[in-house]
Amino acid sequence: MSSTTSRCVALLGGSFDPVHRGHVALAGLFAQLLHPDELRILPAGLPWQKNNGLEASDADRVAMLELAFQDSGFAVMIDTREIVRKTPTYTVETLRELRFELGPDASIVFLMGADQLQKLDTWRGWRDLFALANFGVAARPGYRLDHAALPAAVAQELAARRATPDEVRASPAGRVCLAHTLAVDISATQVRALLHAGAAGNRDNPGENRGTDLGALLPEGVLDYIQQHNLYKS
Structure with a gap:
């Protein structure tokens, strides 16, 4: 993959059941840090880690996302591919699809909170994710991003991947930007x-x-x- 990219696409996935101000704040933080050319919101269809399923329908979750981001101050696209898929949602599969669509040189940045990073090693094919995308991770109150707070395997993967927002934007995949400035604690x-x-x-x-x-x-x-x-x- 080339080290110089012409396009940066940030992705925020989740169940959004319902979408809340923490989601909007996380997207807004990385919109400011990365200045992505495109910010996509990816509502999950059948999230495999949600044992009790989703309470709101797909249509209602999409409608709430449209309302949540319409006055956010930055443009977003609601990408419903995981809903359309109608099978359990695995991030690695979605990122493979997007990498194929966007090409080898685009900087893809998957956004998440520190709580998700702390259990990243439970995701299907989690090590493969770094070959497909960069990561933007934001701390929230009560969740740390330091080495000791992460599973050993995750901390080891991150050790050589930490990068500035500019470095992440200039890399197709494999870099991680950690942000410690998200002071919103909502679930x-x-x-x-x-x-x-x-x-x-x-x-x-x-x-x-x-x-x-x-x-x-x-x-x-x-x-x-x-x-x-x-x-x-x-």
């Missing part, structure tokens, strides 16, 4: 639990909110969509 599990508990609160009287304000966790328009479509009901 979809947390959001679903609050929704199940009826913690959305009273919009006409904010003082009647029960528990966490979901408006602070969900992007503009997403909470309205969830309520209008009766999603995440107990």
